[in-house]
Amino acid sequence: MQVIENIKAIPKMQKFRYAMILLASMSLLGPLAFLPQLVGSDDLCGSLCMRRFYLYFPGMTWEDFFVHVNAASIGVMAFSLIMITTLFFGRIWCGYLCPVGGLAELSSRMLNDRWKIEFRSLPQVQIRYGYFGFFLVAMPALGISACSLCNFITIPRLIEAMSGEYRGMVFLVSSVGLVNLGLLLLLGVFASKGRAYCQFMCPIGAADGLVNRLGAKMPFARRIRVAKERCTGCNICARNCMCGAIKMVDKVATVDQVSCMSCHECVDVCDWNALAWTTRPNHKVNEPKRIKKNTEIFPLPDWQAVHFNPVKPEAEGGIETGPAISLLSVFNAMIFLTVVSIIIVGSFL
Amino acid sequence: MSRFLLLIVLLVLGSGQVSANPRYSDPDGCLSCHAYEGLSFIDEHGVLRSATIDRNHYASSLHGSVPCKDCHREVVDYPHKVENTEVDCSESCHIEEPSEGVKYSHDVIHEEMDKSVHAGGWYKGLTGGNRLEEIETEQDPSCRRCHSNTLYIAETQLANFKKEFDHAETECGNCHQGKAWMGQFGGHILRRLVGRRWNNQENNQMCIDCHGDAKKMRDVEQEDPKTLEKHPPSDRFVHSADSYAKTLHGRLIVDGSAYGASCIDCHAPEGWKHEIRSYLDSESASHPDKLPETCGQSNCHGYAKKPGNEGFTLTDMHDVSLLGLTYMDKPFEVKAVRASKWFWSSWPLLLIALVFAVSSLVWWLRFRDTKKIVPIVGADRFESVIIGRKGKAKAERKAPEKKPVVKKVVKPAAKAPIEPKEPVMPDAVADNKESLAPTVAEVTEKQVMQKEPMLPAESEKLKSAPIEAIIEKEKPIEIDKTEAELPKVDNDSNNKGA
Numbered sequence: 001m002q003v004i005e006n007i008k009a010i011p012k013m014q015k016f017r018y019a020m021i022l023l024a025s026m027s028l029l030g031p032l033a034f035l036p037q038l039v040g041s042d043d044l045c046g047s048l049c050m051r052r053f054y055l056y057f058p059g060m061t062w063e064d065f066f067v068h069v070n071a072a073s074i075g076v077m078a079f080s081l082i083m084i085t086t087l088f089f090g091r092i093w094c095g096y097l098c099p100v101g102g103l104a105e106l107s108s109r110m111l112n113d114r115w116k117i118e119f120r121s122l123p124q125v126q127i128r129y130g131y132f133g134f135f136l137v138a139m140p141a142l143g144i145s146a147c148s149l150c151n152f153i154t155i156p157r158l159i160e161a162m163s164g165e166y167r168g169m170v171f172l173v174s175s176v177g178l179v180n181l182g183l184l185l186l187l188g189v190f191a192s193k194g195r196a197y198c199q200f201m202c203p204i205g206a207a208d209g210l211v212n213r214l215g216a217k218m219p220f221a222r223r224i225r226v227a228k229e230r231c232t233g234c235n236i237c238a239r240n241c242m243c244g245a246i247k248m249v250d251k252v253a254t255v256d257q258v259s260c261m262s263c264h265e266c267v268d269v270c271d272w273n274a275l276a277w278t279t280r281p282n283h284k285v286n287e288p289k290r291i292k293k294n295t296e297i298f299p300l301p302d303w304q305a306v307h308f309n310p311v312k313p314e315a316e317g318g319i320e321t322g323p324a325i326s327l328l329s330v331f332n333a334m335i336f337l338t339v340v341s342i343i344i345v346g347s348f349l
Numbered sequence: 350m351s352r353f354l355l356l357i358v359l360l361v362l363g364s365g366q367v368s369a370n371p372r373y374s375d376p377d378g379c380l381s382c383h384a385y386e387g388l389s390f391i392d393e394h395g396v397l398r399s400a401t402i403d404r405n406h407y408a409s410s411l412h413g414s415v416p417c418k419d420c421h422r423e424v425v426d427y428p429h430k431v432e433n434t435e436v437d438c439s440e441s442c443h444i445e446e447p448s449e450g451v452k453y454s455h456d457v458i459h460e461e462m463d464k465s466v467h468a469g470g471w472y473k474g475l476t477g478g479n480r481l482e483e484i485e486t487e488q489d490p491s492c493r494r495c496h497s498n499t500l501y502i503a504e505t506q507l508a509n510f511k512k513e514f515d516h517a518e519t520e521c522g523n524c525h526q527g528k529a530w531m532g533q534f535g536g537h538i539l540r541r542l543v544g545r546r547w548n549n550q551e552n553n554q555m556c557i558d559c560h561g562d563a564k565k566m567r568d569v570e571q572e573d574p575k576t577l578e579k580h581p582p583s584d585r586f587v588h589s590a591d592s593y594a595k596t597l598h599g600r601l602i603v604d605g606s607a608y609g610a611s612c613i614d615c616h617a618p619e620g621w622k623h624e625i626r627s628y629l630d631s632e633s634a635s636h637p638d639k640l641p642e643t644c645g646q647s648n649c650h651g652y653a654k655k656p657g658n659e660g661f662t663l664t665d666m667h668d669v670s671l672l673g674l675t676y677m678d679k680p681f682e683v684k685a686v687r688a689s690k691w692f693w694s695s696w697p698l699l700l701i702a703l704v705f706a707v708s709s710l711v712w713w714l715r716f717r718d719t720k721k722i723v724p725i726v727g728a729d730r731f732e733s734v735i736i737g738r739k740g741k742a743k744a745e746r747k748a749p750e751k752k753p754v755v756k757k758v759v760k761p762a763a764k765a766p767i768e769p770k771e772p773v774m775p776d777a778v779a780d781n782k783e784s785l786a787p788t789v790a791e792v793t794e795k796q797v798m799q800k801e802p803m804l805p806a807e808s809e810k811l812k813s814a815p816i817e818a819i820i821e822k823e824k825p826i827e828i829d830k831t832e833a834e835l836p837k838v839d840n841d842s843n844n845k846g847a
Contacts, residue, residue: 046597058656059655067650071609118728121735141657239736247735248735
């Protein structure tokens, strides 16, 4: 059977990851909803909400903020936990546990590629932080409920509806529910690798990505790192990367730490051990031990996490030309997208 | 005189138990009859009612120090009529507030209540009248419907109350000296301090007891506050409790959080919490113009009052659209099906399903042997942006191979490259030498490459198979035009992000 062979061909680490996602889904979503029930809720809303407390309302004071934090106290704790683990281990919540992105990813992986839309080549960092800015500042001011585009409502309700519960069906036929279902299908199930919602719209993922990038240079941070001299440019990692975080630049894989979810798939598929999920090495990097027959031999790889544009020999003395993600372009995109969406949404109000 | 005697008795006994003491005797002599056990009468409804008053029970109650006639004002002489015994709570009270010396009165609350939508519930007599006359068909609640005859101290707070009561003598008594004051008000005030009797959850339950019953609410007649016309209730009104339960406010309160807003918090935020008005009333707390203030109460959304937050109050707290299915009990009747959003949204879904099925069939008929499957949208851009295949992708497509589909058995190119517009081939060959697998990335192809990595002829063949052949096989030239733009885009925004 082709299917069984396909399943067998999945790398070991990925099997583990899928199992973790399923386990997290079973414990976080209905009908069991084991973990939410510990705090007296049966879905991921209410005091478990991780997506509302950082919204900025014009003229908000710290007291207002603390009211929001207290109202969603469990969610705030979970959010902080996610951020702390991200600082040390990379975005393992997003890649290994998140039931919302994970279920969309798994269902997308079961679907034939020919139905899918390839979102990974879009400028995801700009779009993500553009929407993040809109979500944080403009949506509250325009009076749009942050819940109206929230995947964390949709997936639990979808599962409730499939298990025959009244409330789930009611949500899915409401206008908010239908829009969300459309988003889930377009950006989840019918997206290539199924993580487009995480790439573009998830506010937790956006905050998580920033933490991931900030911690990338710290000595204790485990990240997906590249040994550039080992990379053959076969681009299999870039094709398999579900977040579109790996990009081939001059035939060398570069990892965008703002988007990378540390899902480990690139490490699994690389035949040359050019990628690894590891901490910064202690040895001196990029120092050739010796030169033998005019060939530089690098005995130990310099596991680079943050990549710069490649050294260009024609530029003066081969200077690094700039960071992989230009902060300026991200800020510009944030401002631009926020203004554009305010105009669009405002015209409907 | 008798009072004086009792005080002596009290002193002699030296009892510290204030509650056990009849602090006031019975100045009007009511208890000379009513103390008898078995004193009872049959009222106009034919119900046997006890008129016995246990002296100790009464004395230890909240009203133990109040003479009977303070409330039963119409009883003047003996024997008295049953009708004259009614009590009106809204009249000025017997209790003088010690600090101001003003007699306490429920009039303030009564005035507030008169302005509210529940105004019809209060009328003289009903508040203190026969409890059995509480009319179920009456749509407005009387005082007692909400202020039911519950325990003086809730059981959950009894332990707390006892603990605090032990300190009351020293803590309150520092300033409020004198037995009369402490005896009369100590317990009363302490109860108010120990905590509100009802938390938000219980408050809401009180409202939901009536408003949660959709059948009852259907029968309510609503009144327009301006024109005073009566009209049947809207769906929004009938299902108000259900739609509230869907909001974050409702959910937080159900979860037992202290941060949810209860019904009263928004509908009667000020004063004595009785002024619940229709949202159409311009003085109502839920009127759109007043919402910024209502939402911006202390400890709530304080920013709502500030400029720039006009949108905040647009959030619908009773969104009926969340309750779509009103015919959920009989979902398969024609009426219910017509009203269902599933019914209407299933048509476009069916259409999509049809397209899905047809195209699946077409795919199976024509391309089932295809090895290389690419996403339907964006595969091209992926190749150029992420994989970075720029000039080469162009060259590949310019190689005019007409066989669109990579079959399992790779055939040699049927037609040789005829006059390529750019002489790019040497570049491609050079690339091939530089890196092991520059062009093809499928696993199978890669395996081939690993076996014989340096065979130029083999890799040429694989390379010459266009990757987007399935989609663009008919119009290779148009694609070239769009492809020519892609590298620019790439350099612009993404190459910084390379």
